[in-house]
Structures are given as C-alpha cells and as structure tokens.
Amino acid sequence: MTRPGGATAVVPLRDGVSGKSRLAAVLDPGARRRLVRVLARHVVGTLLASDGVDGVVVVTADPAFTRESLAGLDVEVLEQPVARPGLNAALEHAREVLAARAPSSARLLVAHADLPALTRADVMALLAEPAPVVIATDRNRSGTNLLLVPPPSPAGLPFETEVGFRFRFGVGSLAAHLVEAAAAGLDASVVHRPGTAVDLDTADDWAELPAAVRAAVGREVPGLM
Numbered sequence: 001m002t003r004p005g006g007a008t009a010v011v012p013l014r015d016g017v018s019g020k021s022r023l024a025a026v027l028d029p030g031a032r033r034r035l036v037r038v039l040a041r042h043v044v045g046t047l048l049a050s051d052g053v054d055g056v057v058v059v060t061a062d063p064a065f066t067r068e069s070l071a072g073l074d075v076e077v078l079e080q081p082v083a084r085p086g087l088n089a090a091l092e093h094a095r096e097v098l099a100a101r102a103p104s105s106a107r108l109l110v111a112h113a114d115l116p117a118l119t120r121a122d123v124m125a126l127l128a129e130p131a132p133v134v135i136a137t138d139r140n141r142s143g144t145n146l147l148l149v150p151p152p153s154p155a156g157l158p159f160e161t162e163v164g165f166r167f168r169f170g171v172g173s174l175a176a177h178l179v180e181a182a183a184a185g186l187d188a189s190v191v192h193r194p195g196t197a198v199d200l201d202t203a204d205d206w207a208e209l210p211a212a213v214r215a216a217v218g219r220e221v222p223g224l225m
C-alpha cells in the first residue's frame, strides 16, 4: 500500500565486473566487486529503512550478481534489456515497467548504488522537499547522486509523454536535469547534504569520506584503507 507522498526507490547497478573502473589502479577486480556489493547493500538497506520509501527496485545488467549481492534484502531485481545499454536507458526501462503496473501515487526516487555516507535522514529530507523534482548533487555540485521525480503515468503511458522529463545522468547532469524540469514545467530543488554528496568513484572521493564510514567500508574491502 502506497503512503501519500511516498516513493518507490529505483537503484541502478551496472554489474560485478566493470563497475568502479576509476578505482582499477588501486583495487584488483575481486576487491572492486566486494566494494560494489558493500556499497549497494548500504544504499538499499538505508532506503528500505527510510520512512516514505514503499519499495526498492534494482535495475541491473547483471541479475545474478545483484541477487547474490543483495541476498536477504527485500528488493525487486529488474533485468536491463541488452538492447537498452547504459544508465539512463536502464532507468527508463525501470520507469516503464513501473508505469505499466497498477496506478500508484508513489514518486520515483533514483538513488545511485555507491553512496557510502547516505543516511535515512538524507532520504527522508529529500522526500520532504516540496518541489516535484529534487536533485541531490555530488560533491562537485555538477552531477546527480539522487533524483526524485513525479510518479510514472498510469496505464502504461511512458512518463515522458506526460511531463517530458528524461533521465540525463552523466557529466553535468545537475544542469541537464534542471533543464529537463524547466522544459516539463516542474519546479526543482537542489539539495546538497554530506550524506548525499559523496559517491565513491575515485581515490579523492575516498579521502573525502568521514573516518567512520571509511573504517566501515575498509573492514569489508581490505586494500582500500
């Protein structure tokens, strides 16, 4: 049962092989796999524990790795079609699948799977923002780590037919998502919080993390400390 103002979280997770490529110089493939898993479990566990999140859907090119990584967590795993590669296409696919189900007032909260400092308070703060589009930026204030958008339209209509908002993750995605919101006539707010701003893509991101978070991740992924 969807609570008013609630959201379905959609977490994109690439695969257990190619992720975290920017850390390849410092982590071997096994350690990168462990890192992807630890981070994904943290993000999904945080979403599941947050008031206002009705469910978590993980869209992935690698369902076997994803199911194994998220064992014991109450998530739905959606396989990204091979014909629709890339992060934005994966998210469009998830949105279309959700739109084709029974009409729901749940908004969509896209959350990247690599946010080691994300807390329940962060998630609830995003959901409490009054604007229909909420963008949580990365630490450079140029990307998007979480994105809240209105519910997918009912009866299987693609969301963009209704409001014209396309996912534009990638370099400069904060500006791109603001353009999408404006084109769709939707107010947008930009949120910058310690727990939402730091993803873990590079050694510099690692250095930015609070010591307690570094210690927790480092225990699971020896070699990272």
Ligand SMILES: Nc1nc2c(ncn2[C@@H]2O[C@H](COP(=O)(O)OP(=O)(O)OP(=O)(O)O)[C@@H](O)[C@H]2O)c(=O)[nH]1
Pocket (backbone or CB within 6 Å): 011, 012, 013, 014, 015, 018, 019, 020, 021, 022, 023, 059, 060, 061, 080, 085, 086, 087, 090, 111, 112, 113, 114, 201
């Ligand atoms: N389903 C799906 N998820 C993706 C894809 N590309 C990236 N992601 C996910 O999107 C989020 C942000 O990913 P990035 O930081 O751009 O990529 P990454 O794989 O974590 O790291 P890099 O290899 O360093 O780019 C993470 O949760 C990724 O797992 C994709 O093609 N399909």
Ligand SMILES: C=C(OP(=O)(O)O)C(=O)O
Pocket (backbone or CB within 6 Å): 112, 138, 142, 143, 144, 145, 168, 169, 170, 171, 172, 173, 174, 199, 201
């Ligand atoms: C995909 C994005 O960022 P990153 O690749 O740094 O996770 C983004 O900010 O839109």
